[in-house]
Amino acid sequence: MLKRLRENKSAQGTLLALPTTLWLFVLLIIPLILTLVISFGKRSPDGDVIYTFTLDNYLRLAGYSTNCDNGQAACFDPLYLQILGRSLLLAFNTTAIVIAMAYPLAYFIARADPKRRNTFLFMVLIPLWTNFVIRVYAWMMLLRKEGAINIIIGTVAHWLGINFAPLELLYTPGAVLVGMVYEFLPFMILPIFTSLEKIENPLYEAAADLGASPFKTFLRVTLPLSMPGVVAGTILVFIPVMGTFIVSDILGGRQYILVGNLIQRQFLDARDPAFGSAASLILMVLTLIVTYFYTRKFGFGEEIIAA
Amino acid sequence: MNPHRRSPLILTATVLVYIFLYAPILGLMLYSFNASRINVTFEGFIPAFSENVVMDGSLVKSSPCGPFHWYCDLSKNDDVLEAAGNTLTIAFTATVIATIIGTMAAIALQRYDFKIKPFSQLSLYIPIVIPEIVMGIGILTLFSQFFGWFNGLLGLTGDARLSMGIVTVTVSHIAFMVPFVTLVVQARLQGFDKAYEEAAMDLGANEWTTFRRVTFPMILPGVLSGALLAFTLSLDDFVITFFTNGPGSTTLPIYVYGLLRRIITPQVNALSTVWILIVLLAVLLLQWLQSRDAKPQADLS
Numbered sequence: 001m002l003k004r005l006r007e008n009k010s011a012q013g014t015l016l017a018l019p020t021t022l023w024l025f026v027l028l029i030i031p032l033i034l035t036l037v038i039s040f041g042k043r044s045p046d047g048d049v050i051y052t053f054t055l056d057n058y059l060r061l062a063g064y065s066t067n068c069d070n071g072q073a074a075c076f077d078p079l080y081l082q083i084l085g086r087s088l089l090l091a092f093n094t095t096a097i098v099i100a101m102a103y104p105l106a107y108f109i110a111r112a113d114p115k116r117r118n119t120f121l122f123m124v125l126i127p128l129w130t131n132f133v134i135r136v137y138a139w140m141m142l143l144r145k146e147g148a149i150n151i152i153i154g155t156v157a158h159w160l161g162i163n164f165a166p167l168e169l170l171y172t173p174g175a176v177l178v179g180m181v182y183e184f185l186p187f188m189i190l191p192i193f194t195s196l197e198k199i200e201n202p203l204y205e206a207a208a209d210l211g212a213s214p215f216k217t218f219l220r221v222t223l224p225l226s227m228p229g230v231v232a233g234t235i236l237v238f239i240p241v242m243g244t245f246i247v248s249d250i251l252g253g254r255q256y257i258l259v260g261n262l263i264q265r266q267f268l269d270a271r272d273p274a275f276g277s278a279a280s281l282i283l284m285v286l287t288l289i290v291t292y293f294y295t296r297k298f299g300f301g302e303e304i305i306a307a
Numbered sequence: 308m309n310p311h312r313r314s315p316l317i318l319t320a321t322v323l324v325y326i327f328l329y330a331p332i333l334g335l336m337l338y339s340f341n342a343s344r345i346n347v348t349f350e351g352f353i354p355a356f357s358e359n360v361v362m363d364g365s366l367v368k369s370s371p372c373g374p375f376h377w378y379c380d381l382s383k384n385d386d387v388l389e390a391a392g393n394t395l396t397i398a399f400t401a402t403v404i405a406t407i408i409g410t411m412a413a414i415a416l417q418r419y420d421f422k423i424k425p426f427s428q429l430s431l432y433i434p435i436v437i438p439e440i441v442m443g444i445g446i447l448t449l450f451s452q453f454f455g456w457f458n459g460l461l462g463l464t465g466d467a468r469l470s471m472g473i474v475t476v477t478v479s480h481i482a483f484m485v486p487f488v489t490l491v492v493q494a495r496l497q498g499f500d501k502a503y504e505e506a507a508m509d510l511g512a513n514e515w516t517t518f519r520r521v522t523f524p525m526i527l528p529g530v531l532s533g534a535l536l537a538f539t540l541s542l543d544d545f546v547i548t549f550f551t552n553g554p555g556s557t558t559l560p561i562y563v564y565g566l567l568r569r570i571i572t573p574q575v576n577a578l579s580t581v582w583i584l585i586v587l588l589a590v591l592l593l594q595w596l597q598s599r600d601a602k603p604q605a606d607l608s
Contacts, residue, residue: 006514013419017427020412020485024430027482031445032437038448101327104320122594127328129586132545133560134579137567138331141338146348148334182331185324235436243438246545250567260440267444267550276444284441291436 032284039278047271057278080262080279087259088286090173091241094180098237099230101181102188106229107222109189110196121193128186136250139179143169143251171253179247184240188233195229196222234294239287259283332583339576340374342367346573377577387578390562393473397548397558398541401480406534408481409488414522416489417496418504431486439483443550446479450551471553479551480541487540488533495529535593542586 005011039057042050061084065077109120127135142148150166157164169175199222207217245260252258259279266276343350344365353376355369360376362368370376381387415421416428434442454469463469503525507517523530545560552561559582566575 009419010421013415013421014423016411016415016419017421017423019408020489021423021427021430023408023482023485024433027446027449027479028433028437028442029430031442031449034448034452035441035445101320101324104317105324108317108321123325124328125590126587127332129539129543129590130332130583131543131560131563131579133563133567134335134582135331137563137571137575137579138335140567142331142334144347148330182327185328239436239438243440243546245440246564250564260438263440263444267447273444273448277448280441280444284437287438288436 035277035280038274039281041274041277043272043274047273049273057275058282060275061278061282083257083259083262084282084286086257087242087283090177090180090258091238093177094184094241095234095238097177097181098185098188099233102185102192102233103226103230106189106192106196109193110199117197121190124186124189132183133246135183136179136247139175139182140170140250143175143178145170170251171256173252173256175251176248176256176258179251180241180244183244183247184237187236187240188230191232191236192226192229195226195232199225231295235291238290242287243283335576336580336583339377339573339580341377341573341576344572346571346576377573378581380572381574381577381581384574386557386562387559390557390559393556394542394558394560397473397477397480397556398538401477401484401541402534402538405481405484405488405537406530409485409533409537410492410526410530412485413489413492413496413526414518417493418501431489434483434486439546442483443546446475446482446547447550450475471551471556473556475551475553476548476556476558479547480544483544483547484537484540488530488537491533491536492526492529495526499525539586 005015037051038049040053040055042052042054042056044050061080063076063078063081065075066073067077068075105124109117109124112120144150145166145168147169149169154164154166203221203225204217207221208214212220243260245258245264248256248258248261259282263276263279263283266272266279270276338346338349340352341349342353344362344367350366352374353367353370354373356371356373357369358371360367360370367376370379372379412427416424450471454471457463458468503521504517507521508514512520543560544558545564548558548561549564552558557565559578563575563578
């Protein structure tokens with residue numbers, strides 16, 4: 001039998017790939033199937049799942065409510081649609097800001113002296129190696145009423161002779177946006193840098209020789225060639241922002257709910273796994289749709305691994 | 308146009324982004340020396356050394372460790388030490404397993420043809436395109452449903468019941484780490500010519516010898532960077548751990564998160580500072596090792 005295996009390349013390949021494939025199948029694919037099945041189920045009185053087939057959870061997400069003020073049997077409650085919309089908007093805003101901040105930095109590093117390039121890149125990575133939760137905590141300290149940002153504004157205001165009452169910056173939507181930008185900025189810098197680094201100098205020289213202004217060179221040469229990096233970065237930023245719940249939990253306060261918080265609470269506080277599973281599937285489908293259209297338009301570069 | 312020309316606009320933006328990246332971390336570190344126990348405003352450094360800790364209200368006046376009072380305090384915190392131990396145990400175990408099976412899969416996908424290959428390849432992209440929380444609650448559901456069924460089947464009660472703990476966290480970590488190892492090693496395998504392996508076989512080496520003497524040394528840098536990536540992913544992970552941990556398997560990120568919802572003393576800042584410095588040291592060491600290794604290799608090619 002061993003001899004047959006030695007000659008059978010196909011069986012060897014299968015055996016080598018089997019542990020990984022099986023592991024991913026059991027821990028990623030089966031859970032997804034389970035989530036799908038449970039999302040059609042119902043909550044049992046003790047917070048478990050009753051397996052059945054009902055669309056109630058999805059209807060509830062879409063705004064169908066049986067918990068009405070005016071005695072009606074059913075009414076429209078946009079609560080969950082608002083949460084979805086808020087999460088999408090936040091993910092778009094975060095991605096846009098992160099691109100605007102990451103691009104100049106990546107450009108600077110890619111154009112820097114090759115000897116120093118690694119140092120600059122390393123400096124981008126250091127904050128990334130700081131733990132995710134610690135980074136949120138750092139912003140919590142900065143944004144507090146007594147935090148550094150209020151102290152700086154207060155000092156400047158004092159010099160200018162303006163009266164200044166410390167602002168409540170923490171527990172605002174702005175705080176969540178800043179936190180998200182901070183968390184995911186390095187994930188955009190690295191892929192953009194990777195694609196910018198590949199553009200060779202003769203290309204710039206050719207553009208200049210042909211009479212293109214620096215601005216036009218940027219628009220016609222640099223930008224299109226760096227798009228794979230921007231696309232990879234967008235995927236690395238957009239998807240996690242859509243699902244993260246710690247940032248909003250700590251910087252946004254209890255009232256600021258994103259899809260991630262909604263799902264988390266169904267599994268821990270509200271104990272309604274069926275509804276949580278439905279919300280989770282909707283989140284997944286939304287991110288997959290956005291990723292699909294985005295990558296279909298711009299392609300799915302190898303830059304994604306570089307990060 | 309000179310390609311190395313520095314636009315002042317880009318330089319300014321670069322400096323600002325670096326400040327944005329570093330200011331929060333440096334602030335965090337500064338507050339780890341805060342004399343104030345409440346840690347809301349910075350009340351200066353702890354000024355003096357003394358036999359015992361001397362407090363004035365919420366201010367630490369002097370301490371056996373002087374300005375490093377909170378670091379000493381931290382080293383006596385059993386919860387932190389336990390969480391640190393758990394974090395490292397999980398990260399080491401998961402990295403070893405993920406690196407071995409991930410490398411095997413990379414070789415299979417890059418050098419062999421087999422029936423389930425498209426499926427194997429595709430499943431690697433799941434953790435990249437699906438939000439972590441979706442995976443987290445899926446795995447939580449899998450474990451809780453399976454444990455419920457299994458415990459009921461065998462009639463297990465009390466401590467004998469299967470429940471969430473260090474094993475479930477480790478097993479789940481491997482699931483999201485493996486794809487990264489495989490993709491990194493695959494990229495490395497793509498980069499070198501199959502001819503080296505064919506030459507070894509022509510010279511009479513069998514497959515195992517070829518792997519041990521030719522393939523493995525060539526992909527080793529890829530395997531190591533894949534393992535490092537996997538290790539840092541595990542250390543850093545919050546979401547998957549959050550949904551799969553149980554009593555006694557708290558990791559550092561989970562521990563810190565728990566603290567953030569209660570009173571925060573400068574001890575948390577001290578913990579964060581130690582953490583950042585350890586990770587930084589580890590990465591610098593690795594960079595140094597790699598740069599030392601890179602030189603003889605460059606000569607070979």
